Amino acid sequence: MVDEKKKKLCSDEQQTVILKNWHFGLQENKPFGDAGRPDGLTPARDRLLQQLKERQQELELLDITFDNKQGFMDPSFSTNDSAVYINGKLSSDNPVTAKTDIGCEELSGIKAVDFLGSGYTKTVLKAALPQGLFVALKSINHQGTDMRLCMEDFQDSQGCNELVSFKLRKEIVLLQRLQHTNIVELKGQCQDSALVGGITAVLEQGMPLQMIQLLQSPWEERFRVCLGLVQLLQYLSHSPLGSVALLDFQPRQFVMVSGELKLTDLDDASIQEPACQEDSDCLLQFPLRNFTLRCSFSRTCEGLNEMRNLYNAYRYFFTYLLPHQAPPLLKPLIHQIMNSTGELKQSINETLVAFEEVLHMYKSGLHLENLPPSITRDYAVLKGMRSVANMEYRCWPSYKQQGCVLSVHSAREAALICSSHPQCTSFSLSSEKTWTGRLLASFRSGFSHLVPDVNSAVYMRRVKASGAVL
Numbered sequence: 001m002v003d004e005k006k007k008k009l010c011s012d013e014q015q016t017v018i019l020k021n022w023h024f025g026l027q028e029n030k031p032f033g034d035a036g037r038p039d040g041l042t043p044a045r046d047r048l049l050q051q052l053k054e055r056q057q058e059l060e061l062l063d064i065t066f067d068n069k070q071g072f073m074d075p076s077f078s079t080n081d082s083a084v085y086i087n088g089k090l091s092s093d094n095p096v097t098a099k100t101d102i103g104c105e106e107l108s109g110i111k112a113v114d115f116l117g118s119g120y121t122k123t124v125l126k127a128a129l130p131q132g133l134f135v136a137l138k139s140i141n142h143q144g145t146d147m148r149l150c151m152e153d154f155q156d157s158q159g160c161n162e163l164v165s166f167k168l169r170k171e172i173v174l175l176q177r178l179q180h181t182n183i184v185e186l187k188g189q190c191q192d193s194a195l196v197g198g199i200t201a202v203l204e205q206g207m208p209l210q211m212i213q214l215l216q217s218p219w220e221e222r223f224r225v226c227l228g229l230v231q232l233l234q235y236l237s238h239s240p241l242g243s244v245a246l247l248d249f250q251p252r253q254f255v256m257v258s259g260e261l262k263l264t265d266l267d268d269a270s271i272q273e274p275a276c277q278e279d280s281d282c283l284l285q286f287p288l289r290n291f292t293l294r295c296s297f298s299r300t301c302e303g304l305n306e307m308r309n310l311y312n313a314y315r316y317f318f319t320y321l322l323p324h325q326a327p328p329l330l331k332p333l334i335h336q337i338m339n340s341t342g343e344l345k346q347s348i349n350e351t352l353v354a355f356e357e358v359l360h361m362y363k364s365g366l367h368l369e370n371l372p373p374s375i376t377r378d379y380a381v382l383k384g385m386r387s388v389a390n391m392e393y394r395c396w397p398s399y400k401q402q403g404c405v406l407s408v409h410s411a412r413e414a415a416l417i418c419s420s421h422p423q424c425t426s427f428s429l430s431s432e433k434t435w436t437g438r439l440l441a442s443f444r445s446g447f448s449h450l451v452p453d454v455n456s457a458v459y460m461r462r463v464k465a466s467g468a469v470l
Contacts, residue, residue: 102188206255
C-alpha cells in the first residue's frame, strides 16, 4: 500500500504543479515579469516577491492546518496529500477536495449571460451551463482597486495579476475545505489563462442579500436567515480548519439560494486565534462596544474568533431581523437571544440551542396552546372548495404583495388572525406550506363564487341576524 502511494506521488509530480510553484515559475534568484526589465526596479521587485511569499505561506498554512486537524481526528490520515494543480485545476488526493467537476475544458464552453457584481478584487458573472443550469463565475477584477493600487506600487502587470489572484486562490481552498449548507458550493475552477483568461471559480448561483427586501418579508423568513447564520457560525467555530473568523463580516458577503442564506465571500477569513500575553491583548473592538476575553494558558485568545462572528451577527442581522413582527408569545425567547448575543453572554453552541427552541415552539404550535378550540366556531367550513374572483386586501408582512397571505400553524391560528382584521370575511387553507411545514392561509374581504379543489378548504365568517359579520 505504501509503495503504491509513493508511485502515485512520483507520477503526480511529473504532471502537476505543486502548490509551492504557483507563481509562473517564480524564483527569488531570477528576474520576474516587468520587474526584471533592464531599468532596474529591484527594490519594487523585492517587495513584490516578499508579498507573494507571504500570500503563499498563508495558503500553505491552510493545508497544514487542515492536515493536522484531520490527522488528529483520524490517525490514518496522510499529511502527504498536498494541494496541487492538474491540467490547470486545483486538486488533491484528499476526498474533501475532489467534489468539484467543472474544469478548464468545461469552462471554455460556458457563456456568460449577466453581470452580477464586482468589488476591489473580484468580478462575478452569471453563466449558463449546457444543461440549462446557471452558475456564478468569480474571477479577478483587472480594473479593480486592488489591481490599480498594485500597479501604482510595482508597475508589474504579471506580478500584480499573481498577487491579486491570491485572494481568489485562498477562497477556492477554503471552499474546498469548508463545506456546509450555509456556504455556497464550489462547483469547479480553473487557472488556465489561455482558456479562461486567468483563475476562475465556479459557484452555485445566488441572489445578493438585499436587507431592505428582507426587512419587508414575513418574520418566518427573517428567522430562517438568522437561524442559518447561527448554524454557519457554529460550524465555523468547530470547522476542519479550527475556529474561523470572518474579518469582513457584512451582509454583502452573503447570497440567498432558494430562501437559504449562504456565505459566498471567504477571502478575508482567518483561521488563527490572536496570540496574547495578558487579557488586555484579547480585546474585541466594535464601534459602540468593546469586549475583553481571557488570555489562555496557551497564550492565545481562545474563543475570540467565535465571539467576533457572533457579535457581528447580532449587530448586522439579529438587531434588524429578529424582534420586529415576531409572534407575541415567542417574544420573551427572542428577547433572551437578543440580550445574550448583544452582551456576548453565551457561546455559539448555546445560541444555537436557543434558536432551535424558538424553531421547535414555532413549528409545533406550542406557543398557541392557549388558543380556545371554539375560535373556529364562528366560521363555516367548506372542505374541497376554493374561492375565485377574490376581493383581496393587503396586510403586512405578506407572502403575496397584492394580497394577504400569512403563515399559520392551524385553522385556529388563521381564525384568530381573520377575526383581528376588520376587513376579513373569509380565509382559505391549501396544501401549500412554508419551510417550517406551516400552512399558508389566504385572507380576503370577499369572493364571487366557489369551485371544487380537493387541496383547499374555505372558512367563511358567520353573519349575525343583524347582518354584521361575527
